[in-house]
Amino acid sequence: MSHSNTLLVIEDDPGLQKQLKWSLDQYDIVLASNRTEAIAALRRFTPSVVTLDLGLPPDPTNASEGIATLKEILALAPHTKIIVVTGNDDRSNAIEAVALGAYDFYQKPIDPDTLNLIISRAFHLEALEQDYRTLQQQQTFSTGLIATSPQMLTVMRMVERIAPTHSTVLLLGESGTGKEVLAKTIHRQSQRNQQPFVAVNCAAIPETLLESELFGYEKGAFTGAVVQTKGKIEYAQGGTFFLDEIGDLPFALQAKLLRFIQERVIERLGGRKEIPVDVRIICATHCNLQNLIAQNLFRSDLYYRLSEITLEIPPLRDREGDILAIGNALLQRYCKEHNCKEKRFSREAAHAIENYAWPGNIRELENKLKRAVILSDNTLITTEDLEISDQLDNSMPLNLKAVRDAAEVTAIKRALHFTDCNITEASRLLGITRPTLYSLLEKHGIQDMIRNHLAQE
Ligand SMILES: Nc1ncnc2c1ncn2[C@@H]1O[C@H](COP(=O)(O)OP(=O)(O)OP(=O)(O)O)[C@@H](O)[C@H]1O
Ligand SMILES: [Mg+2]
Missing domain, CATH: 1.10.8.60 (Helicase, Ruva Protein; domain 3)
Structure with a gap:
């Protein structure tokens, strides 16, 4: 994991600024001399570590502006390690700052070696904490499924809630999104996990064989049926039956499956006995079942039975942070x-x-x-x-660029509304320079927003 090396130094004395810049040259130093500059720099550079002189303008003899700056930084970026720097006789303010969440304090006059040591420890700790936060967010399930993104963690919370129930679950997702691992995860987390998990892929078995594969057959049911054979549904007795690519289930078999779901009994081909089977059914498909229903290729009554609970598995590209987490693990x-x-x-x-x-x-x-x-x-x-x-x-460019552009426009518009179209303020809020903001306005064709605003005034 990569860590930032940016150190924000908040100090109003130009002499001290110079000295610090010189003695802390192993860091990417950003300087700020008052609260406004400090917050702008925080938004723009997201430093891991900050040194903050508590005596800031307008009244450097009073620590209130320094304390206010500390609070504002912690509210905006709570993980920032802030080292407060105080005057020699200012211990009480230093202690107050630490109580408010500052990482450490340091009393002037500045000794570069000591300050360096405190700063390097702060960077080290912040890096460890950052790694820990990432690891904590990442979850690996017993089926090997890895999820770190908010999108997948939401899905996994749903899984946790539905796993212990008997509900039939329909998993929808593009090919390769993990429908089968998710079905297994639901099974593992259910009380049926000591019983079998049996999967049948409707798309992989020829239509003529699928019926006997699902329901089994009695001896002599058809030519070649030399021994009585159980179907896959029966094999799943007590456990979970996973019917994959349900969109490919032939129309004729859909009625038979529906009957099984309603009655919870099966009849083997050529048999007359009704055999009760207790299984939890999970189905999956990458098809749009509504479209199939509209084309009369899928029974709507079966669809409603199967979709008691529908889980949509987001495509990998929509899972923030998952691609590299899964990529690294694999x-x-x-x-x-x-x-x-x-x-x-x-x-x-x-x-x-x-x-x-x-x-x-x-x-x-x-x-x-x-x-x-x-x-x-x-x-x-x-x-x-x-x-x-x-x-x-x-x-990619068509999709992701469009997404980024849209996000950019939203953030810019929000900042402009927020600041009454004040370019300086808005660029500070966005953590960019004024020229950058101007060029973004031009790029997205939203300069008019400002012109209209000025015209109204
Ligand atoms: N979140 C995940 N973390 C790690 N591995 C995963 C994850 N999701 C899926 N995989 C792996 O990716 C592969 C595809 O998953 P799976 O077969 O479950 O997807 P699918 O949606 O059923 O795909 P298909 O449409 O191709 O049948 C499997 O090898 C699975 O182990
Ligand atoms: Mg699959």
């Missing part, structure tokens, strides 16, 4: 499996992975990483090893 797994030294992504590769649209979702990520691990001799996996640089150009 990379380590494959390196172990191939007995090769640990590898990691080059910076460009990590960037490309995050920006690629992953139409085949996690399955595609798996394939690309397996290939890269086998073919690359280096510790660093490059963009070329992953073969995604080309697709990047024709698959």
Whole structure:
């Protein structure tokens, strides 16, 4: 994980500013001489560590402006490590600052070595805490499913709630999004987890065989039925029955499945006995079932039975932070499996992975990483090893760029509303320079907003 090296120094005395800048040159130093500048710099550079002189203008003999700055920083960026710097005789304010959440305090006159030590410890601690926060957010389930994004954590909270129930679950998601692992996760978290999990893929079995595969047959039911054979549904007795690619279930069989769901009994082909089966049913499809219903290819009564609870699994590209979390975990797994030294992504590769649209979702990520691990001799996996640089150009810009542009416009408009179209204030709020804001206004064609505003005045 990469950590920032940015140190914000809030100090109004130009002489001290110079001295600090010189003695702390191993950090990327940003200077601010008052509260307004400090908050602007905080928004713009998101420093991990801040040194804050408590005596700030307008009245450097009074610590109130310093304390107010401290509170504002902690409210905006609570993880920031703030080291307050106080005058020699100002111990009580220093203690108050620490009580309010400052990381440490330091009394003038400044001794560069000591201050350096405190700052480097603060950076170290912040890096550890940041790693810990990331790890804490990341969850790996017993089925190997990894989730860190808010989108997937929401899905996983749903899973936690529905797993212990008997409800039929319909999983919807693009191909490779993890429908099957999610079905297994639901099974593992249910009270049925000691009983079988049986999966049938409707798309993988020829229509003529699917019925006997699902329901089984008696001896002599058809030519070749030499022994009595149980169906997959019966094999799942007491456990979970996972019917994958339900959109491919032939129309004729849909009625039979519906009957099973309603009555919870099956009849083997050629048999007359009704056999009660207690299974939890989970279905999955990448198809749009509503469209199939509209085309009379899927029974709506079956759909309503199956979709007691519907879980939509977001595509990988919509899961913030998941792509690299899953990518890194898989990379380590494959390196172990191939007995090769640990590898990691080059910076460009990590960037490309995050920006690629992953139409085949996690399955595609798996394939690309397996290939890269086998073919690359280096510790660093490059963009070329992953073969995604080309697709990047024709698959991504339309989507992600549009998303980013829209987000940018929203944030800019909000900042302008907030500041009554004051460009200086708005650029501070956004953490960018005025020229940058002007060029963004032009880029997005929203200069009119300001003109109209001025015209109204
Ligand atoms: N969140 C995840 N973390 C780690 N691995 C995952 C995750 N989701 C899916 N996978 C892996 O990705 C692969 C595809 O998952 P799965 O087969 O469950 O997807 P699917 O939606 O059923 O795909 P398909 O439409 O291709 O059948 C599997 O090898 C699975 O283990
Ligand atoms: Mg599947």
